[in-house]
Amino acid sequence: MFIDRTNIFVKAGNGGNGCVAFARQKHRRGGPNGGDGGKGGSIFLEVDKGLRTLSDLRYHPHYRAKNGAHGKGKKKSGKKGEDLIIRIPPGTVVKNKKSRELIADLVNPGQKILITKGGRGGKGNASLASSLDPAPRFAKEGQTGEEKELELELKLIADVGLVGYPNSGKSTLLASLTRARPKIASYPFTTLSPNLGVVSSKEREFIMADIPGLIEGAHKGKGLGHEFLRHIERTRLLIHIVDLTGYERNPSLLNFRTINEELRAHDPLLLERPQIVAANKIDLPGARKNFPRFQKEVEGQGYKVFPISALTGEGTEELKEAVAKELEILGK
Ligand SMILES: Nc1nc2c(ncn2[C@@H]2O[C@H](COP(=O)(O)OP(=O)(O)OP(=O)(O)O)[C@@H](O)[C@H]2O)c(=O)[nH]1
Ligand SMILES: [Mg+2]
Incomplete structure (x- = not known):
């Protein structure tokens, strides 16, 4: 517990x-x-x-x-x-x-x-x-x-915070990059409390925190988000994970905007924190199909986007090294 x-x-x-x-x-x-x-x-x-x-x-x-x-x-x-x-x-x-x-x-x-x-x-x-x-x-x-x-x-002190909708694959990414073994399941709100893991990149180590999924209204206490948003107040960089399979049914872009809106509503400084976007579940055909449009939109807003599969490990090395580099620039 x-x-x-x-x-x-x-x-x-x-x-x-x-x-x-x-x-x-x-x-x-x-x-x-x-x-x-x-x-x-x-x-x-x-x-x-x-x-x-x-x-x-x-x-x-x-x-x-x-x-x-x-x-x-x-x-x-x-x-x-x-x-x-x-x-x-x-x-x-x-x-x-x-x-x-x-x-x-x-x-x-x-x-x-x-x-x-x-x-x-x-x-x-x-x-x-x-x-x-x-x-x-x-x-x-x-x-x-x-x-x-x-x-x-x-308040956890992690270098990097993972944010995203429930079920987007935050815990899966933490498990793939660190020795942490958070619970992973195919339903929302699997993660009930934050998990921390140490990521080793080529140059450095950093601590990554996986928090429960956020939903619209999280800053007002909906879902589990509010209780845990404060844990990411101290991170220096955010990885925003988006499940790309939901493009048509449950638009990924809309989710992306909703989460950023929740971060801003909780604390405007959170939105100013460097944010790297991980477009997840790229191993699935639907996600691959959705990626170009998603990438265009999100890059257009000034974010770096990495297509990854937290499950198979595709693209996660690139994401990890990009995060390490960004932390280097931020001076840690
Ligand atoms: N195919 C595929 N499935 C994935 C990938 N990443 C995660 N999943 C699956 O998506 C489901 C949710 O993954 P979790 O890692 O528990 O998601 P989460 O964001 O931590 O969810 P919450 O803790 O509920 O917020 C699980 O069934 C995972 O196996 C991926 O890259 N590809
Ligand atoms: Mg989780």
């Missing part, structure tokens, strides 16, 4: 209380020697590049760092509470659930942020002694550790 949004509760450790104590001396009471409480543990989030989902967090939604120990006599400070580090996958956006405020957008492996600070330890009576009150009979309580409810949302 692919989980891409979850809430977690975090509570930093409380500071330990300060101690009230006096040195023991024969016949009379000595000076104050109560130690300070230890600081509570803080909680950090750290990006771990080995993680791909938020599922661990969904199953463990509560995090508490250790409390600081209380101070003791003989001016012994309490031990500091241990910090807690929560590991998250690259591409996690962290928000405060209540205020909706954006806390961080954690992208780079190793990136680490403080999320809740441990409470300060309370001062013991030894530290509180002053010339006015050289032997205080009180100490300070430790500060309560901060607590927060966080909303975590994973």
Whole structure:
């Protein structure tokens, strides 16, 4: 299961209380020697590049760092509470659930942020002694550790996003170019959650994301599209796959325009992203027949078009190298 949004509760450790104590001396009471409480543990989030989902967090939604120990006599400070580090996958956006405020957008492996600070330890009576009150009979309580409810949302970081109508062959292409094994079937909405794969071209490797098919109205939540359109916000290039067999019955060109319209409606920047068109299922006679007209139209709109068969592999090498080249130009 692919989980891409979850809430977690975090509570930093409380500071330990300060101690009230006096040195023991024969016949009379000595000076104050109560130690300070230890600081509570803080909680950090750290990006771990080995993680791909938020599922661990969904199953463990509560995090508490250790409390600081209380101070003791003989001016012994309490031990500091241990910090807690929560590991998250690259591409996690962290928000405060209540205020909706954006806390961080954690992208780079190793990136680490403080999320809740441990409470300060309370001062013991030894530290509180002053010339006015050289032997205080009180100490300070430790500060309560901060607590927060966080909303975590994973946005995939892929170089290339595959977009297209349901059943156009997105998952088939991902399976043919990478070692990913997404579910493939001859009905729409086979893919229910995004799949990622690593494509190796001659010069470079890049990550490709296959998302559920888009339909008209996807940006308003129709089909499954809306939920997943945000996953392609971070890609640098789109491969738009069109099933060319549907030219007469279910016009490919119309589908092509519809998908681009959905991308624009979701975020106009998506349409400005470089887009390479893959005219798929070219192994089928109907598709081959439709290709020249489709190519003319789409090239006329300024797109590069590659006839491919995701199933037989025809044309996919050319597509792959063209994508790699484009990424090179884009500077990655
Ligand atoms: N003949 C032929 N069939 C193909 C080709 N590519 C995909 N198919 C078939 O088309 C159907 C849909 O393929 P998928 O890869 O599941 O399509 P999808 O775009 O991922 O579909 P959704 O996940 O529903 O959006 C399957 O039956 C595939 O075998 C191709 O190049 N040629
Ligand atoms: Mg699919």
